[in-house]
Amino acid sequence: MSDTQTLIDNRPPSVASLFIDRVAATPDGEAYRYPVPSASGEGPDDWKSLSWAQASERVYGIAAGLIALGVQPEERVALSSATRVEWILIDLGVMCAGAATTTIYPSTNAEESAFILADSESRILIAEDAEQLAKARERRTELPDLAHVVVIDPAGVEPAEGDPEGWIITLAELESRGNELLAKTPDAVTERVAAITADQLATLIYTSGTTGRPKGVRLPHDNWSYMAKATVATGLITAEDVQYLWLPLAHVFGKVLTSGQIEVGHVTAIDGRIDKIIENLPVVQPTYMAAVPRIFEKVYNGVASKARAGGGAKYKIFQWAAGVAREYAKVSQDNFRRTGKASVPFALGAKHKVADALVYSKIREAFGGRLRACVSGSAALAPDIGYFFAGAGVHILEGYGLTESSAASFVNPGEAYRTGTVGKPLPGTEVRIADDGEILLRGPGIMQGYHKLSDKTDEVLESDGWFHTGDIGELSADGYLRITDRKKDLIKTSGGKYVAPAEVEGQFKAVCPFVSNILVHGADRNFCTALIALDEPTILGWAAENGLEGKSYAEVVAAPQTVALIDGYVTRLNEGLQRWQTIKKFRLLPRDLDVEHGELTPSLKLKRPVVEREYQGLIDEMYAGSREA
Structure with missing residues (x-):
């Protein structure tokens, strides 16, 4: 043993x-x-x-x-x-x-x-x-x-x-x-x-x-x-x-x-x-901390917004550095997987060194300068954002678990972490993938059951200890898990194609620096649509430079130039998607989604049914006139 x-x-x-x-x-x-x-x-x-x-x-x-x-x-x-x-x-x-x-x-x-x-x-x-x-x-x-x-x-x-x-x-x-x-x-x-x-x-x-x-x-x-x-x-x-x-x-x-x-x-x-958080990090100087993806998204959007506010040249440098960071992270992780050494070609290493001096070192300083790793959980982190931080030297180790499994069932293993996966199971935890792709877990971290709800317990906990997570995933040959989506959130279009909304939403968060929350809709419809909420400080900063200074958030998101701005990012998103995954129409929400209105859980997960119910009018508007309407 x-x-x-x-x-x-x-x-x-x-x-x-x-x-x-x-x-x-x-x-x-x-x-x-x-x-x-x-x-x-x-x-x-x-x-x-x-x-x-x-x-x-x-x-x-x-x-x-x-x-x-x-x-x-x-x-x-x-x-x-x-x-x-x-x-x-x-x-x-x-x-x-x-x-x-x-x-x-x-x-x-x-x-x-x-x-x-x-x-x-x-x-x-x-x-x-x-x-x-x-x-x-x-x-x-x-x-x-x-x-x-x-x-x-x-x-x-x-x-x-x-x-x-x-x-x-x-x-x-x-x-x-x-x-x-x-x-x-x-x-x-x-x-x-x-x-x-x-x-x-x-x-x-x-x-x-x-x-x-x-x-x-x-x-x-x-x-x-x-x-x-x-x-x-x-x-x-x-x-x-x-x-x-x-x-x-x-x-x-x-x-x-x-x-x-x-x-x-x-x-x-x-x-x-x-x-x-921003004020405390340089004081505490942590070596590690845990966070939910929304925090990393806000940091990324904030850095991009600051660069944009610094003028065209600064923003071009940031965009170049962000591209270098992602390439560096992907190449080094791939080489580590194959050879056990996180090496990169000389030319990429030289570009990375310049980008580090110009951009990455400042990001690490903002995190306190001693950060060895961050652990991200509770929801999926967009891989492009994960690669950006990895290349910048802020190593985000994604993990996975549920309340029913005491939070930590999987975590990425230190130096061998792989962005886009939640790593390997904790010692003592077993995993298997059911025929329909659902992730099943067994081990000492699994709950006893739901309080006073034996029927609900029986729905998810088998007599031999296997727990049905409700999540869909894939295991690599060497044991790394990738979460695709929540089983109940998978969209099947009227054309019979399956779409994982969280995957599309994550890709959009990596493409668009102004987004706060996005919900992709399309179950039993003949195309996908999206409800998009923008990050208020970031979009108001852009608005001040584009003839909308002094306008409220609701006025800014209703402005034609804002809709055109986001449409450009939706177009860029669609270029990387399969035809049936593409967002054909979208609507900008008059305010951000939040916990207070019941649209997000306290751990900042999207409550899809609540959002869809609240904005049913906008959803119906996007499908009005289509063949299914």
């Missing part, structure tokens, strides 16, 4: 056990960094640190506080907060109490929050602030199981009529109660951790889903213990790393990143404010 397999097979029953081991091994090592606004409230944030021992004190206080409130093993504690250091400490506290964390995005509305709290039968809600508390208050009569709300940031929290006595407490008060319990019963937490079994529920994550009510995915402690060991076994993270963590921790992708960190003990800098 290999050392890797031994490591995975001999995993402890829980991440709570791993956490105790980590604290014992490196008590004085730096665990977490987090921002604190400067005393004046102006200028850059101050960054503070917690050692593993300091983190442990807070985790134990939270765990003991929950025990003092009567929380029993496997009972649910809901957590509704943005990504911040307290999120991780609370989640660890819940696990160390033997309880299970129910995650809720802070952007979730009151109705859906109440559904999750009620369906999960959560006993405690830990709310970030007054805004999250208000959602629970609004629906309190529907939540008979909710005994307490613990508020992380109590600013602006006032007692309200109808609040039961003692219903609201602060996180500081919870920790204080916990410390009182530990003073009397020092082993209260360690006894709970020792009693945790591998199959005990650790996390209940509700899939944001693209249709219908979210389903609660039951993930036991063993899932996270396996993820901790398996992600480290890939060799992608080491004890010397500094991770910049901004992803939503309510999402399974964010959650899995905390498990591997505990296993190796590296530093994690945490700040969930997306508008601070």
Whole structure:
């Protein structure tokens, strides 16, 4: 048996056990960094640190506080907060109490929050602030199981009529109660951790889903213990790393990143404010970070827009450098695949060196200058954007997984990564492709099932452990997986041809620097069409230089010259597509798609049915007069 397999097979029953081991091994090592606004409230944030021992004190206080409130093993504690250091400490506290964390995005509305709290039968809600508390208050009569709300940031929290006595407490008060319990019963937490079994529920994550009510995915402690060991076994993270963590921790992708960190003990800098990413990167100087494709698309569009604003010569240099980057990445990856060495011809290497000095080095500096790799997941990254960053020295390792598989089932292997694929399965995870092309997974990362939905569980989880992902993919001879599309999203035109919309959408994002979101439509139609939303800052920058200065976003996208601009990019896209894949007509949307309107999931995936329903009029308009209309 290999050392890797031994490591995975001999995993402890829980991440709570791993956490105790980590604290014992490196008590004085730096665990977490987090921002604190400067005393004046102006200028850059101050960054503070917690050692593993300091983190442990807070985790134990939270765990003991929950025990003092009567929380029993496997009972649910809901957590509704943005990504911040307290999120991780609370989640660890819940696990160390033997309880299970129910995650809720802070952007979730009151109705859906109440559904999750009620369906999960959560006993405690830990709310970030007054805004999250208000959602629970609004629906309190529907939540008979909710005994307490613990508020992380109590600013602006006032007692309200109808609040039961003692219903609201602060996180500081919870920790204080916990410390009182530990003073009397020092082993209260360690006894709970020792009693945790591998199959005990650790996390209940509700899939944001693209249709219908979210389903609660039951993930036991063993899932996270396996993820901790398996992600480290890939060799992608080491004890010397500094991770910049901004992803939503309510999402399974964010959650899995905390498990591997505990296993190796590296530093994690945490700040969930997306508008601070550009400012934070040079301060944190991460060696790795994870992101969703939309972030890389925005960076790419931003760099292209800045170059365009610098004048014709600068933009030509950027376009030349982007072409060199893609060629360099493709050639070097192909040579690595064939020979084990990422070599390129001398002439291409010389061009790359010039482009690096002019363009790429500035991009790497913007990422903090020390970035070894980025991990991209949650949705497909357009290969041309992946190749651009690879050639620029920002290595994006695509991975793949679902909430139902604890996020990480595949990841690209370091130096041997292949853009356009999601890499190889994690050690211990099996994969096979069904006759219809669907990807099936089996292994220690697969969920127990959907909470209180045995019929839905039976639809996707076979008795022998194989999980039906709903995704279509292809495996290379040496085990690299390429995702084609969601099974349910494949379009079959009225001519009988299949189109993978995500593939076409990804290609357009690589061609057009102004796009934010695109939806390709064409099921049972005789041609494909597209709804296109533009990136507001980028298109307004272009508008200011093209006679549309001072116009609103809606006015700019309605202008004939904007439609002509995007039509040029659609034409360029179509040149690289099969005839039946081409976009015959498109419409520009009057605003960008977003989470608030329910068109994107909190992890920024497109909710196709919602968008198609909302813009049915535009879709009908594009097909009006065609033979099928």
